[in-house]
Amino acid sequence: MRSPAVDLSVPERFGVSIRRQVPLAPYTTMKVGGPAEYFAAVAKVDQLIRLVRWARSVELPYYLLGGGSNVLISDAGLCGLVIYNRCRQxxxxxxxxxxxxxxxxxxxxxxxxxxxxxxxxxxxxxxxxxxxxxxxxxxxxxxxxxxxxxxxxxxxxxxxxxxxxxxxxxxxxxxxxxxxxxxxxxxxxxxxxxxxxxxxxxxxxxxxxxxxxxxxxxxxxxxRNLHERRHSQPVEPSLGSTFVNPPGDYAGRLIEAAGLKGATVGGIQVSRQHANFFINPGGAGSATAADVVALIQVVQRIVAERFGVQLSPEVQLVGEWPAGQYLT
Ligand SMILES: Cc1cc2nc3c(=O)[nH]c(=O)nc-3n(C[C@H](O)[C@H](O)[C@H](O)COP(=O)(O)OP(=O)(O)OC[C@H]3O[C@@H](n4cnc5c(N)ncnc54)[C@H](O)[C@@H]3O)c2cc1C
Structure with a gap:
C-alpha cells in the first residue's frame, strides 16, 4: 500500500524535513522491522503540532514513535508518515x-x-x-x-x-x-x-x-530498582515483557514451567535469564519481525496446551502484516 502523493515542501517551510523509505529497525529496541514510507524526526512541539495538522489536512496517515521499546514493527514496515518524537523539554x-x-x-x-x-x-x-x-x-x-x-x-x-x-x-x-x-x-x-x-x-x-x-x-x-533490573533482565535487544501477566500469575513463570527458556525461531530466542523477554542476540539484520511473531505463537500454543492459559501480547504489533501473523 502507498499513501497519496504529498507536497513535502510544505513541512519544509516550517522546518521539518521528511525522508522516504527510512528503515525503522534502528529506532526500536528489538532491532527488527521494515521501513517507514515517510519519516520525520521532530524536536520542537510547535513543529510536531504543525506536522500532525498538515498530515491530517492532506490525509496522510501518521504514526507516533517514541523509544520503540514496546512496538514490533512488521517486516513490510509502515505506510504513511512515522513521526519520531524528539521533543525533550x-x-x-x-x-x-x-x-x-x-x-x-x-x-x-x-x-x-x-x-x-x-x-x-x-x-x-x-x-x-x-x-x-x-x-x-x-x-x-x-x-x-x-x-x-x-x-x-x-x-x-x-x-x-x-x-x-x-x-x-x-x-x-x-x-x-x-x-x-x-x-x-x-x-x-x-x-x-x-x-x-x-x-x-x-x-x-x-x-x-x-x-x-x-x-x-x-x-x-x-x-535498588536499578540493581534489581540489572540482575533480572537480559541486556540483549528486546521489547521487555512480551506478554502481560495473566490474572494471579506471571507470564514468565508459565513460559519457564513449559520448558521454553532458550526456545528459538530464526534469530529470536526466549531469554534464559527472564522467560517473558524475547531477545535478538544477533542484533540488527539477524532476525525478522516474522520470527518474533512465530515465537510468540509457539509460546502461546504450548502454554495454552500445558496450563490452559491464553497469553496476551504486551508488545504492540504495528504496520502491515500478512494473514496468519495477526495476534490477539
Ligand atoms: C529492556 C526493556 C525493559 C522494559 N521494562 C518495562 C517495565 O518495567 N515496565 C513497563 O511498563 N514497560 C517496560 N518495557 C516496555 C517499554 O519500555 C514501555 O512500554 C515504554 O513506556 C514504551 O515507551 P516508548 O517511548 O518506547 O514507546 P513506543 O514503543 O515508541 O510506543 C508505544 C506506543 O505508544 C505510542 N506513542 C509513543 N509516543 C507517543 C506520543 N507522544 N503520543 C501518542 N502516542 C505515542 C506509540 O504509537 C505506540 O503505540 C520495557 C522494554 C524494554 C526493551
Whole structure:
C-alpha cells in the first residue's frame, strides 16, 4: 500500500524535513522491522503540532514513535508518515504552585519525547519521590503515558496529573489523568493508537506531581530498582515483557514451567535469564519481525496446551502484516 502523493515542501517551510523509505529497525529496541514510507524526526512541539495538522489536512496517515521499546514493527514496515518524537523539554518547579495552596507537591513538566528514565533520574536528584520505579525504564514519556508503564508496584497513573493531548482532529486539550482510563499497561490512548497508521491522539507533554521527600531514601530506592533490573533482565535487544501477566500469575513463570527458556525461531530466542523477554542476540539484520511473531505463537500454543492459559501480547504489533501473523 502507498499513501497519496504529498507536497513535502510544505513541512519544509516550517522546518521539518521528511525522508522516504527510512528503515525503522534502528529506532526500536528489538532491532527488527521494515521501513517507514515517510519519516520525520521532530524536536520542537510547535513543529510536531504543525506536522500532525498538515498530515491530517492532506490525509496522510501518521504514526507516533517514541523509544520503540514496546512496538514490533512488521517486516513490510509502515505506510504513511512515522513521526519520531524528539521533543525533550523538562521543567521541575522549585516552589509549590500558587494555584493549589493546600498542596505543596511541585509540578514536573516533560515533553513527550523526553526519556522516561532520564526524567526519573532528574526527579530523584531533585529529592522528589514518585518516579523511582522508572529510573531504568526504556522509552519516552509519551510511550509511558500511553502504555501506563510501570514497575515494582508503581505505574505512570500513580503520579500523572494531566497530559497535553492533541486529538485526531488536531484539537489540543489538557486531559486529567483520571480521564485516561488507566488500567494494567493500558489506557484510553493506547486503545486509540492507529497501529497501521491513521489519525490517532498525540501526547505533547505530561505534568507529574511528585512529593518532596528524604533525598537519601529516594536515591537508595532508585538504586535498588536499578540493581534489581540489572540482575533480572537480559541486556540483549528486546521489547521487555512480551506478554502481560495473566490474572494471579506471571507470564514468565508459565513460559519457564513449559520448558521454553532458550526456545528459538530464526534469530529470536526466549531469554534464559527472564522467560517473558524475547531477545535478538544477533542484533540488527539477524532476525525478522516474522520470527518474533512465530515465537510468540509457539509460546502461546504450548502454554495454552500445558496450563490452559491464553497469553496476551504486551508488545504492540504495528504496520502491515500478512494473514496468519495477526495476534490477539
Ligand atoms: C529492556 C526493556 C525493559 C522494559 N521494562 C518495562 C517495565 O518495567 N515496565 C513497563 O511498563 N514497560 C517496560 N518495557 C516496555 C517499554 O519500555 C514501555 O512500554 C515504554 O513506556 C514504551 O515507551 P516508548 O517511548 O518506547 O514507546 P513506543 O514503543 O515508541 O510506543 C508505544 C506506543 O505508544 C505510542 N506513542 C509513543 N509516543 C507517543 C506520543 N507522544 N503520543 C501518542 N502516542 C505515542 C506509540 O504509537 C505506540 O503505540 C520495557 C522494554 C524494554 C526493551
Amino acid at each position: 523538562v521543567r521541575i518547579d522549585e516552589a509549590p504552585c500558587c494555584v493549589f495552596p493546600q498542596d505543596d507537591r511541585p509540578f514536573v513538566f516533560a515533553e513527550g519525547g523526553v526519556s522516561m528514565a532520564g526524567l526519573a533520574r532528574r526527579t530523584v536528584a531533585a529529592g522528589l519521590t514518585g518516579l523511582e520505579w522508572a529510573v531504568s525504564l526504556p522509552g519516552t514519556v509519551g510511550g509511558a503515558v500511553v502504555n501506563n508503564a510501570g514497575a515494582y508496584g508503581a505505574a505512570v497513573k500513580d503520579n500523572l496529573y494531566n497530559a497535553m493531548v492533541m486529538d485526531s482532529y488536531g484539537d489540543i486539550d489538557e486531559v486529567p489523568a483520571d480521564r485516561l482510563q488507566y488500567a494494567y499497561r493500558t489506557s484510553m490512548l493506547k486503545s486509540q493508537v492507529p497501529v497501521r497508521g491513521g489519525f490517532g491522539p498525540v501526547v505533547l507533554s505530561a505534568n507529574f506531581r511528585l512529593a518532596p521527600g528524604d533525598g537519601a531514601e529516594i536515591a537508595a530506592l532508585a538504586e
